[in-house]
Amino acid sequence: MLTFTGHDWFRQCDGLSRRTFLQVGGLALGGLGLPDILRAEAASGTRNPHKAVIMIYLTGGPPHQDTVDLKPDAPSEIRGEFRPISTNVPGVQVCEHLPRIAQQMDRITTIRTLVGSNGGHSSFQCVTGRRTNNQPAGGWPGFESIVSRLQGPANPAVPPGFNLFMKMAHGPYNHPGPGFLGTAHQAFQPEGDARANMTLNKNVSLGRLGQRRGLLSGFDRFRREADGQRDAGTLDPFAEQALNVLTSSRLADALDLGKESPEVRRNYGKDDAKVLSYGHLGYQAIMSKFLMARRLVQAGARCVSVTFADFDWHGGNFSNGRKVWPLFDQGFTALVDDLYRLGLQDDVTVVAWGEFGRTPKINKNAGRDHWSRNAFALLAGGGMPTGQVIGTTNRFAEEPVTRPVHFQEVFATLYRNLGLDVSQVTVSDLNGRPHYLVDDGVGPLPELL
Numbered sequence: 001m002l003t004f005t006g007h008d009w010f011r012q013c014d015g016l017s018r019r020t021f022l023q024v025g026g027l028a029l030g031g032l033g034l035p036d037i038l039r040a041e042a043a044s045g046t047r048n049p050h051k052a053v054i055m056i057y058l059t060g061g062p063p064h065q066d067t068v069d070l071k072p073d074a075p076s077e078i079r080g081e082f083r084p085i086s087t088n089v090p091g092v093q094v095c096e097h098l099p100r101i102a103q104q105m106d107r108i109t110t111i112r113t114l115v116g117s118n119g120g121h122s123s124f125q126c127v128t129g130r131r132t133n134n135q136p137a138g139g140w141p142g143f144e145s146i147v148s149r150l151q152g153p154a155n156p157a158v159p160p161g162f163n164l165f166m167k168m169a170h171g172p173y174n175h176p177g178p179g180f181l182g183t184a185h186q187a188f189q190p191e192g193d194a195r196a197n198m199t200l201n202k203n204v205s206l207g208r209l210g211q212r213r214g215l216l217s218g219f220d221r222f223r224r225e226a227d228g229q230r231d232a233g234t235l236d237p238f239a240e241q242a243l244n245v246l247t248s249s250r251l252a253d254a255l256d257l258g259k260e261s262p263e264v265r266r267n268y269g270k271d272d273a274k275v276l277s278y279g280h281l282g283y284q285a286i287m288s289k290f291l292m293a294r295r296l297v298q299a300g301a302r303c304v305s306v307t308f309a310d311f312d313w314h315g316g317n318f319s320n321g322r323k324v325w326p327l328f329d330q331g332f333t334a335l336v337d338d339l340y341r342l343g344l345q346d347d348v349t350v351v352a353w354g355e356f357g358r359t360p361k362i363n364k365n366a367g368r369d370h371w372s373r374n375a376f377a378l379l380a381g382g383g384m385p386t387g388q389v390i391g392t393t394n395r396f397a398e399e400p401v402t403r404p405v406h407f408q409e410v411f412a413t414l415y416r417n418l419g420l421d422v423s424q425v426t427v428s429d430l431n432g433r434p435h436y437l438v439d440d441g442v443g444p445l446p447e448l449l
Helices: 018-026 035-044 099-102 124-128 143-151 194-197 206-232 235-244 250-256 262-268 288-299 319-342 408-418
Strands: 053-056 084-086 093-095 107-115 162-163 303-308 349-354 376-382 389-390 400-402 425-428 435-438
Touching: 018 389, 053 143, 053 288, 053 319, 053 408, 099 319, 107 400, 107 408, 124 250, 143 162, 143 303, 143 408, 143 425, 162 288, 235 262, 250 288, 262 288, 262 319, 288 303, 288 319, 303 376, 319 349, 319 376, 349 408
Parallel strands: 053 303, 053 349, 107 389, 162 303
Antiparallel strands: 084 093, 107 376, 349 376, 425 435
16 A cells, blocks of 8 residues: 655545546656656567557538549439549549548548448547447447457557547537446546546746655556556556556656657648537537547557547538548548558558538538438558558449448457457456447448458
8 A cells, every 4th residue: 555644635545536646657657667668668678569549530421423423424303512533543533621541542542431320419439439328237348448458558558549539519419438347347447537637737946856756666566566467457547557558757758748859740631620610519610630540659659549520411512521631631641651651551541531421512601410320430550451442333423333331340440450350259247247349249340451
């Protein structure tokens, strides 16, 4: 047990709130920590790659007809205002407002026929792969929580799952959480108090510095005791994760985008909180989250989920698209570029998608309404064969003609890329009942094996 004495604002570790514990942890950052892991890596010069997934949730349901499945020969009330452009993959076209994606199409797989949407304005299906009906007690867990439960951290100083969702006014858009796996496997959200408390206060006197050095010695003793509990299987999961995170600067460094070169940061573009008139409700184009996701998987995260903007355009589909799609185009391709630049294209899988598609027919407000019969997804990395388009739709992009791809097939592919066999692996709910990661009989996309 680590006990702090001489200050009435400290209590024993089992009495500390999460906020207080993070404040204590802030003392261990900024070069004053116990970076044994980083030191060992630096000494050995070795890289320990792990598999990871970055999921980009395009909030609100993006229109497939105006992005990756344009129908230029359809009537004007269906084809819309955007024209198709050629990509670097012969015969494949995308929207004119996605020129960077067009030049990287050989590194991307497009699914034009994503089916199985439950039709709800919610992140649930994109995060869990499941429908909201007939849930087990506690609810279906997010994929980050499943991976946390099955694989644990790739690096003890970095939580396995991260939630980079923006706080959005429409409640179901927000992250659904860990479900029946509980808060021990909840995706870590490094925002608000948690982020602020991971910064070392620069105004530190020599006396306080000495106190902090003594505190770190206490951490050393506590860690030795905790290692014994860990070996015995009696260390609380919250204490173990907090201890590992707070005694290394690895996570704080990953979250510090100032450590990237100005050139790399420019590649990702500038954050735009006002790209949409209702951005104050949380629907913003925060470009830096693409970069943060990449830095987190480099640091050891296995799963990172990100939200981007909003696509629920019942009106102004094309005026909004002219503003939002170029930003997504820049952020997504900067991320893919970085995977290849850093040699991570076989280790990190990226998927971008929304909860459903949009109606083929444009409404009287120049918008498209909800359409659950067809949607799209973009995938990159993961060592998958890319430069291909999966599925075709009918002449108005209403529904698949060939190769409908279910949400669960994509999840089976993501799990496979993480090293999990969906035909064998299970997680147990609150009643002890085991559940496969996807429905029985669903497997990874054969086109991406």
